[in-house]
Amino acid sequence: MQRPAAERKERTDVNFEPLLTAPPAILFHLAAATTALVILPIQILSSKGTVGHVWRGRAWVAAMVLTAAGSFWIRGTDGSLSWIHGLSAYTLVSLFFGLVAIRRGNLSSHRGWMTGAGIGLVIAFAFTFLPSRILGQLLGG
Numbered sequence: 464m465q466r467p468a469a470e471r472k473e474r475t476d477v478n479f480e481p482l483l484t485a486p487p488a489i490l491f492h493l494a495a496a497t498t499a500l501v502i503l504p505i506q507i508l509s510s511k512g513t514v515g516h517v518w519r520g521r522a523w524v525a526a527m528v529l530t531a532a533g534s535f536w537i538r539g540t541d542g543s544l545s546w547i548h549g550l551s552a553y554t555l556v557s558l559f560f561g562l563v564a565i566r567r568g569n570l571s572s573h574r575g576w577m578t579g580a581g582i583g584l585v586i587a588f589a590f591t592f593l594p595s596r597i598l599g600q601l602l603g604g
Contacts, residue, residue: 481600488536489597495529500588502526503581520577524558527580531555547587554583 485493502523509516531551539545561576591598 478601481597485597486537488533492530492533492537493597495526495533496584496588499523499526499530499584503584507581524562527554527558527584530584531558547590550583550587554580557583 482490502519506516506519506523509519531554534548534551535544557576557580561573561580564570564572564576590596592602593599
């Protein structure tokens with residue numbers, strides 16, 4: 464037996480308007496971040512030190528640099544940077560030192576810096592679902 468319409472929970476539809484009207488800087492940032500997020504679990508689960516790991520790693524670092532650097536073109540309504548830009552700066556530093564470490568053969572340091580950058584990506588991703596952000600609005604926030 465179906466409940467009366469007043470008692471049924473409304474189905475929340477996805478609202479694509481915030482994405483369709485987003486500035487190019489946000490779309491660029493979203494595309495780069497999505498690429499990095501797709502590569503990350505594959506990289507984590509794959510064998511380390513292989514040719515595939517190296518090439519996926521290069522692609523991931525490129526996507527991460529584009530994501531982090533691109534975030535600096537995304538500003539608040541008053542033109543200011545937010546605390547999340549500090550995470551972008553941390554990410555760029557982590558990637559730099561992770562690359563320096565692997566060039567020097569320091570696998571432990573490389574792993575630590577890259578893990579830090581990956582954790583930063585996941586934290587930033589979680590914050591994109593806040594109602595004030597485009598992905599949060601996309602999902603009805």
